[in-house]
Amino acid sequence: MKVLMFGWELPPAISGGLGTACQGLLEGLALHDVHVRFVLPRTVGGERVPRGEVLAAGDVPLPRPIEVVPVASPLIPYGDEASYAEAQAHAGFSGGFSGGYGATLADEVRRYGAVGGELGRAADFDIVHAHDWMTFPAGAAAADASGKPLVVHVHSCEFDRAGVGADPRILAVEQAGLDRADRIVCVSGYTAGVLRQEYDIDEAKLRVVHNAIRRPRRRPALRRRPTEHPTVLFLGRLTRQKAPERFLEAALHVAEHAPSTQFVMAGDGDLRPELERRALGLGLVDRMHFPGFLAGPAVRRAFDQASVFVMPSVSEPFGLVALEAMERGVPVVLTRTSGVAEAVTSALKVDSEDVEALADRVLAVLRHPALADQLAREGRREVATFTWKRQAARLREIYGELLG
Amino acid sequence: MTSVVFYFQVHQPYRLERFTTFDVGKGRSFWDDELNRAVMERVAERCYVPMNQVLLDAIERTSGAFRCSFSISGTALQQMEDWAPEALESFQRLAATGAVEILGETSMHSLAALVDVREFRAQARSHAARIEELFGKRPTTFRNTELITDEIIARSVEGLGYRTLLAEGADKLLAGRSPQFVWRPRGCEHLRLLLRSYVPSDDIAYRFSNKGWDAYPLMADAFARGLDELQEGSDFVGLFMDYETFGEHQWEETGIFDFMAALPEQILANPRFDFATPGELADEAEPVGELSYPRAFSWADEERDLSAWLGNPMQRAAHEALYALAPAVRDSGRADLLLDWRRLTTSDHVYYMATKQHSDAEVHEYFSPYDTPHDAFILFMNVLDDVRARLDAPTAAPIPDPASTPRVDAPAQEKR
Numbered sequence: 001m002k003v004l005m006f007g008w009e010l011p012p013a014i015s016g017g018l019g020t021a022c023q024g025l026l027e028g029l030a031l032h033d034v035h036v037r038f039v040l041p042r043t044v045g046g047e048r049v050p051r052g053e054v055l056a057a058g059d060v061p062l063p064r065p066i067e068v069v070p071v072a073s074p075l076i077p078y079g080d081e082a083s084y085a086e087a088q089a090h091a092g093f094s095g096g097f098s099g100g101y102g103a104t105l106a107d108e109v110r111r112y113g114a115v116g117g118e119l120g121r122a123a124d125f126d127i128v129h130a131h132d133w134m135t136f137p138a139g140a141a142a143a144d145a146s147g148k149p150l151v152v153h154v155h156s157c158e159f160d161r162a163g164v165g166a167d168p169r170i171l172a173v174e175q176a177g178l179d180r181a182d183r184i185v186c187v188s189g190y191t192a193g194v195l196r197q198e199y200d201i202d203e204a205k206l207r208v209v210h211n212a213i214r215r216p217r218r219r220p221a222l223r224r225r226p227t228e229h230p231t232v233l234f235l236g237r238l239t240r241q242k243a244p245e246r247f248l249e250a251a252l253h254v255a256e257h258a259p260s261t262q263f264v265m266a267g268d269g270d271l272r273p274e275l276e277r278r279a280l281g282l283g284l285v286d287r288m289h290f291p292g293f294l295a296g297p298a299v300r301r302a303f304d305q306a307s308v309f310v311m312p313s314v315s316e317p318f319g320l321v322a323l324e325a326m327e328r329g330v331p332v333v334l335t336r337t338s339g340v341a342e343a344v345t346s347a348l349k350v351d352s353e354d355v356e357a358l359a360d361r362v363l364a365v366l367r368h369p370a371l372a373d374q375l376a377r378e379g380r381r382e383v384a385t386f387t388w389k390r391q392a393a394r395l396r397e398i399y400g401e402l403l404g
Numbered sequence: 405m406t407s408v409v410f411y412f413q414v415h416q417p418y419r420l421e422r423f424t425t426f427d428v429g430k431g432r433s434f435w436d437d438e439l440n441r442a443v444m445e446r447v448a449e450r451c452y453v454p455m456n457q458v459l460l461d462a463i464e465r466t467s468g469a470f471r472c473s474f475s476i477s478g479t480a481l482q483q484m485e486d487w488a489p490e491a492l493e494s495f496q497r498l499a500a501t502g503a504v505e506i507l508g509e510t511s512m513h514s515l516a517a518l519v520d521v522r523e524f525r526a527q528a529r530s531h532a533a534r535i536e537e538l539f540g541k542r543p544t545t546f547r548n549t550e551l552i553t554d555e556i557i558a559r560s561v562e563g564l565g566y567r568t569l570l571a572e573g574a575d576k577l578l579a580g581r582s583p584q585f586v587w588r589p590r591g592c593e594h595l596r597l598l599l600r601s602y603v604p605s606d607d608i609a610y611r612f613s614n615k616g617w618d619a620y621p622l623m624a625d626a627f628a629r630g631l632d633e634l635q636e637g638s639d640f641v642g643l644f645m646d647y648e649t650f651g652e653h654q655w656e657e658t659g660i661f662d663f664m665a666a667l668p669e670q671i672l673a674n675p676r677f678d679f680a681t682p683g684e685l686a687d688e689a690e691p692v693g694e695l696s697y698p699r700a701f702s703w704a705d706e707e708r709d710l711s712a713w714l715g716n717p718m719q720r721a722a723h724e725a726l727y728a729l730a731p732a733v734r735d736s737g738r739a740d741l742l743l744d745w746r747r748l749t750t751s752d753h754v755y756y757m758a759t760k761q762h763s764d765a766e767v768h769e770y771f772s773p774y775d776t777p778h779d780a781f782i783l784f785m786n787v788l789d790d791v792r793a794r795l796d797a798p799t800a801a802p803i804p805d806p807a808s809t810p811r812v813d814a815p816a817q818e819k820r
Contacts, residue, residue: 257425348778360424364782370721371781378759 001399002035002125004142006116006135010054013044017320018155021187021211022131026050028212028392034399039119039138041112057115057138105134106169113137120145127151127399133158133170136177143180149402152181154191159198160315161241175199183398185209187318188339194315209394210343211318212386213327222329222376223304230366231262233306233330235294235321236313238269243335246312246355248275252282253359258366261287266302268293303328307372308365313338314352322347323386326379331372333361343386346378406584406635407680408671409598410472411547411570412647414452414495415513416444416480417752419773423786429793435747439773441487448488451651456494458650458661462668463503470668471503471679474647475547478511478531479750481538492538499539505681508532508543508566514749515713517548517557518700519727523734527746528564544568545682549751551600551644552710554700558589558597566595568686570644573599574701574708581695584638588691596686597695600644600703604631609645613658621659624666632674639689640680644703653770705760713754718781723754725788732795745791748784756780 009019022038026049029036036052043056116138120128123146130139131153143150158170178184178199186192189208195201232254236242244265251263265275265288272290279288294302303309309325309332316338323340325332326347334341335352348365350357365372421436462470476495484492498504510516511531516524528546536542545568546561553571561569573583583599607627611617619626631641646653654660671677680688704712714720726748733745756772757780774780 253426345776348782349775356424356426360426360786361782363425364785368718368721368781368785370717371778374716374718374759375778 001033001127001396001403003029003037003127003129003399004119004125004146004148005036005038006112006128006130006138006142007038007040008132008134010038010040010047012046017318018132020320021155023048024212024214024388025392025395026052027214028388028390029395031389032392032396034392034396037119037125039115041108055119057112060115060118062114062118109134109137109173113141117141117145120148122146123148126403129153130177131155133174133177136173136180140177140180149182150180151183151185151398151402152177153185153187154178154195154317155187156317157191157194157199159194160191160317163240163315165240181205182402183207185395185398187211189342190337190339191317194317207394207398209391209398210339210386211320211323212388212391213320213323213383214388215384216327219327219380220304220329222380229260229262230258230307231264231305232362232366233264233266233302233309233325234312235264235266235299235302235309235325236311238265238267238271238275240271241313241315242267242269243312243314243352244269244271244275245278246352246358247310248278248282248284248288249355250310250312250359250362251284251288253356254362254366255284255287257363261366263288264291264302264306265289266291266294266299299324300328303330306330308333308362310358310362311335311338311340312352312358316340318343323383326383329376329380331365331375332379333358333365344379344382346375346382348375405678406638406676407640407678407685408631409640409642409680409682409685411507411642411644411682412472412474413477413547413645414474414480414647415477416440416447416483417513417750418479418483418747419443420753420783420787423783423790425786425789428786428789429797432790434744434787434790436773440483444483444487447648447652448484448491450656451648452484452488452491453494454656454661455647455650455664456491456498458665459504460494460498460501462665463498463501466668466672468501468503469672469679471505471681471684473505473507473545473681473683474498475507475509476535477509477513477750478527478534479513479747481534496539499541503681505545505683506535506539506541506543507570507682508535508546508564510549512746512749513549513751514746515549515552515723515751515754516727516749517552517560518710518714519723520730521560523727523730523749524560525564527749528561532564545570545598545686547571550712551703552700553589553597553702554697555589555591557700558592558595558697562592562595568596568598568682570598570642570682571600572701572703572708573601573642576708577695577697577701581693582636582638584635584641585692586639586686586689587693587695590694590696596689596691598640598642598682598685600642601634602703604634604641605643605645608643608660608663609649609653612649612660612663613654622663624663624670627663627667628670628674628677631671632676635676640685711760712758713751716757716759716777718759718777719754719757722757722781722784722788725785729788729791729795733791736795738794741791741794748787748791753780753784757784 007022011019011023030050038049039055041057047054120142128139128143128148129151130136132155139150158166158174178201184205185207192206192208234247238244254261279285309330311319311322311334313335318339322332322334332347334347336349337352341349348361419436419439420434423434499506510527512527516527532543546566547570548557551572583601587597589597612622650660700710701708733742756774757777759777
């Protein structure tokens with residue numbers, strides 16, 4: 001089985017959750033005898049597509065130049081923080097593709113679409129698969145040109161990211177891609193619900209494939225979490241979708257009952273200055289730490305120092321970070337408005353607006369070692385069932401439905 | 405002659421409502437009376453009242469040849485009295501026929517027998533008095549919570565003056581011996597042990613409406629034939645089950661009422677069978693031997709052990725924290741506190757915290773009013789904190805009084 005797949009990012013280039021998930025799926029699909037030609041706006045070298053190949057859109061010759069229409073304001077697909085910083089670095093990149101998320105994004109998405117059409121003409125594949133809205137036009141063009149079925153994969157949608165402040169241009173591209181698709185793969189039933197409700201998508205086209213995580217080569221033994229000066233961790237973009245302000249409000253409740261507790265709000269984003277101001281105003285400044293954006297070993301260190309991890313997101317398509325925390329043996333409290341909440345049982349779950357319940361669960365983990373130990377042990381056991389091999393098998397079944 | 409011995413367990417716990425750590429010490433009730441009332445009204449309507457009528461009719465039709473027994477927990481009795489008095493009256497009518505025996509148990513359907521003998525005896529005694537008051541006869545047969553039994557518990561039961569004890573016919577206890585004879589637990593002088601035959605019991609209680617089961621649909625005549633194959637000249641077959649099986653776990657639409665209505669005549673049609681209550685059987689049959697308990701057995705889950713209630717660290721922590729309060733609560737002389745604490749000893753509270761895998765987990769989830777076992781644990785521990793705070797407080801309800809001793813959480817209260 002051959003798949004023409006359109007992505008926007010892939011390690012080792014700096015990438016967010018989308019690139020990590022695509023990498024996992026590629027590795028999983030290779031184990032199920034699926035050959036993938038993975039197209040990126042541009043490659044940096046070192047991308048790995050086992051049993052497949054990677055292709056840079058800039059290397060695809062186009063029969064005639066594409067007309068470029070400049071847009072007044074940049075599109076910001078994933079809010080800000082890492083991708084935003086990266087976008088700044090790529091600004092002014094004009095030849096070919098930047099593969100970033102900068103001012104030229106709208107233009108790049110269109111030109112990427114043209115590349116999709118060109119690649120589609122060869123029709124030397126069975127399925128077209130496109131990841132998130134930036135690649136939907138390319139996927140649709142390839143499917144149109146080849147007559148092959150189109151799968152679009154929703155890792156995140158504009159509604160989750162922006163809520164009522166959604167960018168109408170992005171919504172339009174998303175809607176067109178979703179409508180055109182023969183199957184829509186969602187990272188959660190929660191996201192499938194959002195697509196049904198907010199994009200009016202037919203239930204029959206929707207499929208759910210949860211994310212997974214790679215098993216680390218070395219798994220440290222589970223450790224007792226520090227109890228004398230416990231630490232409560234938030235880790236994510238400091239932006240509306242992730243609800244860091246709820247974390248702050250819950251921290252206030254927790255601090256009243258457990259004054260020796262420390263709070264870490266790791267990540268960067270547009271809300272950071274305001275959060276720092278509020279922490280100061282609430283008298284939490286000596287207990288609330290803002291270490292900024294963390295990556296790699298710093299993330300693992302943050303997990304190892306945490307007594308409990310909190311993910312208070314208002315709308316989270318999946319929430320891979322919760323699985324990472326569980327793998328690391330950290331008890332997790334998360335909101336029900338997330339994909340991961342439906343996928344795991346070994347985490348404490350609260351309604352997203354219920355700050356009191358959130359604080360109650362955090363305090364319970366801090367106070368009751370029996371609960372913390374149980375969540376840590378069960379959580380790690382449960383996470384082991386989330387493998388890319390298994391999720392890729394689900395994906396292959398979905399391909400199978402389309403090929404009859 | 406082989407006797408069919410029916411024992412039905414009637415039980416409803418007092419469920420807790422949302423109670424966060426921020427509610428501790430504020431004099432708020434933690435019982436979910438709305439839910440408890442709704443469940444009691446529903447179960448009374450769907451199960452207790454109609455099923456009692458089925459049994460009453462059977463007793464009348466057979467002129468008392470059909471006989472059975474009930475154990476009704478104190479928490480169920482109280483809720484019935486408060487919210488479904490018609491159900492209580494129908495149980496009283498059944499008991500008045502003389503064909504129905506009402507058993508003794510712990511008033512709170514508790515696990516006290518495992519940890520706190522003093523509490524166990526207190527709950528057993530108060531329940532026996534209540535049964536006598538409501539049904540006119542002091543119980544002589546005992547069943548411990550969830551049929552949890554070992555030799556120590558059996559001796560305690562004997563010490564309370566009971567003559568008969570019901571327990572699970574677990575394979576690992578019997579080791580090839582038959583559950584269909586009367587046994588004596590090792591260490592007891594005269595206590596008769598009547599064991600549950602779990603296969604035919606679960607045919608009714610669990611498998612009855614399972615369309616994937618090869619004996620589906622189970623008919624009364626087929627069941628009676630099955631019992632005949634099973635009896636082999638034994639003394640009795642113990643059919644022990646939750647009463648909520650009828651109309652609640654197995655809905656009326658499954659035909660469970662019709663099945664039970666037809667069963668007495670189907671069984672009595674066979675001259676090798678009659679019905680007996682546990683007490684009657686124990687009067688007639690001598691123990692065939694002694695049974696020793698290598699550990700405690702219950703009627704729950706695959707393992708028939710205590711893991712449904714004390715299987716994980718959360719359950720054990722909650723159980724220990726609860727009973728650690730026992731002396732202080734009993735010594736406080738505060739009736740309200742003692743009643744609240746006793747209602748927390750109901751075994752369902754730790755049952756809701758079970759984190760079992762596979763098929764048993766479905767059974768646990770079915771019964772739990774809370775979202776997850778972890779939530780059940782947190783809620784319970786918050787409530788225990790409240791009991792502890794009340795023990796420390798000078799009065800039952802916190803009365804704002806600047807002159808009184810400041811409470812730990814007083815500043816938090818003022819800020820809100």
